Amino acid sequence: NAGVMQNPRHLVRRRGQEARLRCSPVKGHSHVYWYRQLPEEGLKFMVYLQKENIIDESGMPKERFSAEFPKEGPSILRIQQVVRGDSAAYFCASSPPYHEQFFGPGTRLTVL
């Protein structure tokens, strides 16, 4: 069984460009979580999605950030007009409800 896949693993963008981060959950998992991790800081929850629905986006900035988990295909975290402060590692995790989370390897975003 393949684990959680994330791509790209590394992404470099200039200020003002868009960043698209993709996450393919473990097969059969209907719950996806996105987290951001800054150097020397903890893991911060951003958004929780089930298929075609956003359940909780309380950790996601209201502007420039959006997430989706379509019926078919991977979950996408989209950051528009990136700024240097968006540079971080972005992790995706999947799980069934009330069960353990499995994390992907992360996407490291660098904004120049």
Add this chain to the structure above:
Amino acid sequence: KQEVTQIPAALSVPEGENLVLNCSFTDSAIYNLQWFRQDPGKGLTSLLLIQSSQREQTSGRLNASLDKSSGRSTLYIAASQPGDSATYLCAVKGGGSYIPTFGRGTSLIVHP
């Protein structure tokens, strides 16, 4: 709001020692607690998951215990090895939410 604290923040020990890492949480109404390890520049690897009805879980040299009434979990690592060097995080899920709350982690170095 759930708060999760991990003590110590960093730990350096010689190979062969038995270790105890601590995780405390403020809201005892939890569904489960999960321990992870994170290697530098990598994603999170699930180590152990303890459901709220359980008192402990074991996997190889690792043993995790849960005391909901006192809001504590401990991760015991027996006969530590240099390969155990990593950051260890605990995550608590509960309080009517699917969103886990992560601690800041304990950075462990096991030197030969």
